[in-house]
Amino acid sequence: MELLFRGVIQRDLIHAFGPAAGLVLASSVFCAMHIVGRSISEPALVFFHGYNFWLSVLWVSRVLHAKEE
Numbered sequence: 001m002e003l004l005f006r007g008v009i010q011r012d013l014i015h016a017f018g019p020a021a022g023l024v025l026a027s028s029v030f031c032a033m034h035i036v037g038r039s040i041s042e043p044a045l046v047f048f049h050g051y052n053f054w055l056s057v058l059w060v061s062r063v064l065h066a067k068e069e
Contacts, residue, residue, distance in 0.1 A: 002030075005026055005029070005030045005050075006026075006050070006053070009026050009029070010022060010023065010026035010027075010054075013025045013026045014026075023050075023051065023054050026050070027046075027047045027050040027051060028047070030046060030047075030050060031043040031044075031046050031047040031050075
């Protein structure tokens with residue numbers, strides 16, 4: 001499920017709305033899917049996990065591109 005959200009849905013939302021809005025929308029939808037029958041803390045953790053994952057990918061991308069120059 002995460003591959004679908006991070007690989008397809010998030011990519012399309014980022015392309016349509018820009019990086020910040022696309023990330024927030026994709027993480028919010030993914031978070032909402034985890035709310036059903038769960039505590040409120042779990043969706044918050046899922047949201048921040050997705051955000052941190054995106055930041056780590058962005059950081060690695062910047063480091064690799066900096067080495068090319």
